[in-house]
Amino acid sequence: MPEILNILSQSSLQDYQDCPRRFKLRYLQRLAYPAIETEPALENEKHQQEGEYFHRLVQQHLIGIPAEQVGRLANTDNLQRWWSHFLDFGGLKDLRSLGLYPEVTLSAPLGKFRLVAKYDLIAIDKDHATIFDWKTYRRRPKNEWLHVRWQTRVYRALLVQAGAHLNNGNPFAPEKIEMVYWFADFPTEPARFVYKADQFKRDWDALIRIAEEITSASSYPKTDEVSKCSYCPYRSYCNRGVRAGDAADAELETEAEELFDVNFEQIGEIAF
Numbered sequence: 001m002p003e004i005l006n007i008l009s010q011s012s013l014q015d016y017q018d019c020p021r022r023f024k025l026r027y028l029q030r031l032a033y034p035a036i037e038t039e040p041a042l043e044n045e046k047h048q049q050e051g052e053y054f055h056r057l058v059q060q061h062l063i064g065i066p067a068e069q070v071g072r073l074a075n076t077d078n079l080q081r082w083w084s085h086f087l088d089f090g091g092l093k094d095l096r097s098l099g100l101y102p103e104v105t106l107s108a109p110l111g112k113f114r115l116v117a118k119y120d121l122i123a124i125d126k127d128h129a130t131i132f133d134w135k136t137y138r139r140r141p142k143n144e145w146l147h148v149r150w151q152t153r154v155y156r157a158l159l160v161q162a163g164a165h166l167n168n169g170n171p172f173a174p175e176k177i178e179m180v181y182w183f184a185d186f187p188t189e190p191a192r193f194v195y196k197a198d199q200f201k202r203d204w205d206a207l208i209r210i211a212e213e214i215t216s217a218s219s220y221p222k223t224d225e226v227s228k229c230s231y232c233p234y235r236s237y238c239n240r241g242v243r244a245g246d247a248a249d250a251e252l253e254t255e256a257e258e259l260f261d262v263n264f265e266q267i268g269e270i271a272f
């Protein structure tokens with residue numbers, strides 16, 4: 001393992017699990033995505049930029065800039081629709097009386113690494129914390145799929161492990177943590193995941209195991225699941241085809257969007 005890698009995030013862990021080769025190209029060799037040549041990829045890139053911009057609009061609003069002023073910056077069809085859905089999102093109005101911590105970064109030691117996550121929003125009500133993550137996916141993923149993603153596991157576990165300063169110096173009890181994915185195109189169908197002490201223990205043990213595996217890894221094989229390559233930006237490095245696959249599998253499509261997802265941790269990894 002090169003010295004250069006000292007940070008792990010939900011996205012690098014997910015890449016390692018999905019395809020060790022992708023993890024190597026992205027986080028060890030730090031290869032930029034190759035030139036985007038195909039139409040689906042161009043669309044993905046535009047969608048990604050709009051997703052990033054949407055996150056910025058929400059963050060501006062959460063730190064106090066009036067909605068009308070922020071809304072004037074929503075200058076594409078997608079942004080206007082997402083912003084309007086966001087304003088209609090009743091839950092946010094209810095949050096106004098709570099302690100809101102937009103774009104908080106938490107980190108904790110994990111083996112030889114630091115585990116880092118940047119949260120879109122943590123809302124605190126006494127000793128109860130709700131983690132919000134805004135998603136601009138074109139499809140609403142199944143809850144079962146979200147439940148096992150590293151993001152869902154890392155964000156809740158890291159809040160237990162490293163969030164005491166948000167709770168008067170006391171670690172949050174896992175039972176007092178909930179994670180909510182809110183989908184800008186499916187505003188009335190958020191996915192909610194409560195937490196439990198035994199799940200926290202399983203998650204943290206699994207994190208320690210995968211960090212140890214990454215520390216001792218000497219080879220980074222390509223995934224056997226060739227379908228995962230259909231939308232992978234590194235296809236041309238792996239002789240797994242140069243054009244994006246057909247949009248046949250909904251979950252694969254979502255995984256593709258995840259690859260182009262707003263990735264603050266990666267920004268954190270570069271700056272850390």
Ligand code: SF4
Nearest residue numbers: 019022222229232238
């Ligand atoms: S193209 Fe396939 S094998 Fe290559 S990095 Fe991507 S997912 Fe892994």
